[in-house]
Amino acid sequence: MAKIDLDFLSIEELAALRDEATDMLAEKVAARQAERAMLLRYGKITKKGPAAAKAKPRKEAKDAGYSSKDQSAAA
Template sequence: MAKIDLDSLGIEELAALRESATDKLFEKVATRRAELEAELEKLAQYSKPPAKKAESAPAPKAKKSEEAKERKQSEPKQSEPKEPVAKAA
């Protein structure tokens, strides 16, 4: 790469150089990102388990809060004996 004497450049020339370098950097980053995304797509096929033919989909599981409500509703209510509380003298 050719060396540039930055001290000899004027403000306008330095600003143009900075803009050019920034544009080139973004271009290279975008190109590399596209390459990496394409490679990730290729690799993704190996991370997925082989698809099995499902005859029927399993029923969705209820949330814990819904399960607790259902259990409370289906269980008969039992009155729990309360322990006597000792009175302070």
């Protein structure tokens, strides 16, 4: 993107630049919202965000209801 020296732009040019930036930002926001809606619809993310949709780690044997005595007896 080319650099623009804002000091040399007229008020009309600055207003046009602002309007163009506002329009582009609105398009990007709409696209992001549509993408998020699609992901929510198909279950790829939850309302809490993409991190909440990750699988939980597996429980270890001691967390699964086995005591250390049960594990040594099974071995």
